[in-house]
Amino acid sequence: MGPVLAGVLQLLALIAALALAYIPLGNYMATVYSSDKHWRVEKWVYKGIGANPDTEMTWSAYLRGVLAFSAVGVLFLYLLMRLQGVLPGSLGFSSVDPAQSFNTAVSFVTNTNWQSYYGEQTMGHVVQTAGLAVQNFVSAAVGMAVAVALVRGFARSRTGELGNFWSDLVRGTLRILVPAAAIAAIVLVACGVIQNFSGIHEVGQFMGGSQQWNGGAVASQEAIKEIGTNGGGYFNANSAHPFENPTPFTNLFEIFLILVIPFALTRTFGVMVGSVKQGYAILATMATIWLGFVALMMWTEFAHHGPAFQAAGGAYEGKEVRFGVGASSIFAVSTTLTSTGAVDSFHSSFTGLGGGITMLGMMLGEIAPGGVGSGLYGMLVMAVIAVFIAGLMVGRTPEYLGKKIGTREIKLAACYILITPALVLVFTAVSMALPTPPHSMLNTGAHGFSEVLYAFTSASNNNGSAFAGLNANTDWFNTMTGLAMLLGRFLPMVFVLALAGSLAGQKPVPVTAGTLRTEKPLFTGLLVGAIVIITGLTYFPALALGPLAEGLAS
Numbered sequence: 001m002g003p004v005l006a007g008v009l010q011l012l013a014l015i016a017a018l019a020l021a022y023i024p025l026g027n028y029m030a031t032v033y034s035s036d037k038h039w040r041v042e043k044w045v046y047k048g049i050g051a052n053p054d055t056e057m058t059w060s061a062y063l064r065g066v067l068a069f070s071a072v073g074v075l076f077l078y079l080l081m082r083l084q085g086v087l088p089g090s091l092g093f094s095s096v097d098p099a100q101s102f103n104t105a106v107s108f109v110t111n112t113n114w115q116s117y118y119g120e121q122t123m124g125h126v127v128q129t130a131g132l133a134v135q136n137f138v139s140a141a142v143g144m145a146v147a148v149a150l151v152r153g154f155a156r157s158r159t160g161e162l163g164n165f166w167s168d169l170v171r172g173t174l175r176i177l178v179p180a181a182a183i184a185a186i187v188l189v190a191c192g193v194i195q196n197f198s199g200i201h202e203v204g205q206f207m208g209g210s211q212q213w214n215g216g217a218v219a220s221q222e223a224i225k226e227i228g229t230n231g232g233g234y235f236n237a238n239s240a241h242p243f244e245n246p247t248p249f250t251n252l253f254e255i256f257l258i259l260v261i262p263f264a265l266t267r268t269f270g271v272m273v274g275s276v277k278q279g280y281a282i283l284a285t286m287a288t289i290w291l292g293f294v295a296l297m298m299w300t301e302f303a304h305h306g307p308a309f310q311a312a313g314g315a316y317e318g319k320e321v322r323f324g325v326g327a328s329s330i331f332a333v334s335t336t337l338t339s340t341g342a343v344d345s346f347h348s349s350f351t352g353l354g355g356g357i358t359m360l361g362m363m364l365g366e367i368a369p370g371g372v373g374s375g376l377y378g379m380l381v382m383a384v385i386a387v388f389i390a391g392l393m394v395g396r397t398p399e400y401l402g403k404k405i406g407t408r409e410i411k412l413a414a415c416y417i418l419i420t421p422a423l424v425l426v427f428t429a430v431s432m433a434l435p436t437p438p439h440s441m442l443n444t445g446a447h448g449f450s451e452v453l454y455a456f457t458s459a460s461n462n463n464g465s466a467f468a469g470l471n472a473n474t475d476w477f478n479t480m481t482g483l484a485m486l487l488g489r490f491l492p493m494v495f496v497l498a499l500a501g502s503l504a505g506q507k508p509v510p511v512t513a514g515t516l517r518t519e520k521p522l523f524t525g526l527l528v529g530a531i532v533i534i535t536g537l538t539y540f541p542a543l544a545l546g547p548l549a550e551g552l553a554s
Helices: 003-034 040-049 059-082 098-109 125-155 165-190 218-227 248-273 276-302 307-312 324-337 352-363 374-394 407-433 445-460 475-504 521-545 547-553
Strands: 200-206 209-214
Touching: 003 165, 003 248, 003 276, 003 324, 040 165, 059 098, 059 125, 059 165, 059 475, 098 125, 098 475, 125 165, 125 218, 125 248, 125 374, 125 475, 165 218, 165 248, 218 248, 248 276, 248 324, 248 374, 276 324, 276 352, 276 374, 276 521, 324 352, 352 445, 352 521, 352 547, 374 407, 374 475, 374 521, 407 445, 407 475, 407 521, 445 475, 445 521, 445 547, 521 547
Parallel strands: none
Antiparallel strands: 200 209
């Protein structure tokens, strides 16, 4: 079997698995967020945190809950890492320095999981399990809660209430993420992923010296790392490490975990707004972009330029040879079109255009299908922009799902789509202009610029993957990427929840002959076009200086 055919067959198997899970998982999540009953364990949690799950919240109260919970998470995780040296089960590792503790705490709380450290040489069992793994669950649940609040904004009318943040947070964690991660962890253990609390031990000699590895609760963390679109690996090599991802099957299974909830949330959206066709329209948009990027990445990485590529059957540098170019391409696209950031190969070693594709996937806003929750609310904001553009073309007040898109709504949507590009471009420009930050670049020229551009694209979009050639463990990059992650996560949430509150307060407008049918393929095409054009106009100059210049020169 040729490498191209192997890649295509893996892609078809992945699509079939996602299709089988789409309806039951989407319907189940809609039931979870619409139920008025509480599990006994949930009541214990509410009592412990002093929350009333039946109290409805306005968008501002919902936002305060999001920010307060996340702030406590940052503080707790920061202190845990600063105290690691005196905690039991830390494998003898010392406390993490302040800048890196800040960066890592922000990273995991914002669902970014950017790592400027070697996991197996820095974090002990206590920090990994009680700190990082816990945030993998709850940070994903926060994103899902915000997405559900926006869906309620479309579904409800003449009310300013969007549900209860604490209820949405607890249900998303206990009813969706914990069961799914438990099942996934069992599958991973059965396939060879390690799960233990062993200490550091020698595994043999390597280049004249001893090679040491430590164990860990890897399978359980790997499961929620992927299914919560987190991405932070137990080991520095992430999903290229055989302890995290031992076989081609586990590689494909992990890609499935990355994509299954973000895609299924479109079904949840359709059920909750009372029109599954609307969910299919959003799904079609996401799937079109995702498949287009996968095809483009495969073409780029299989292109045979010169005798070396011809002999190898593709651009194998930086790829995981156990999985091949095709599987590595699917993983790279899936992890950068979501907010996952896990890697099974090193994006810095992709071809110039291939590296640009991974960056462009993040620059789209990670909405195809995006992170758990963040992908759905990002796509719905883009849908608001698309119907506004359509309204301008026909001279009619735009409407979406029976809600008028007026001045307030379009201002909030515009602020949402502007904030992340501003963070990416400003932080990149400042880093390139100052004398010290460029010293962290492994390469010069276009590829070196791409390393810095990729870092802030990844941080601001809460992705977490890296170009691997940049030394980000400096005070500058730890601090600046930390700020980019904070602002890139929570400022967009402000605009999303404000938009949800504005929509929920409206009364629905009737469908007329002039109403744009947003469940039709025409709207899907308009939405895809709007996303690509807006992103292209925003980022093209920066891309031209980096991956495009490198790709055209090679």
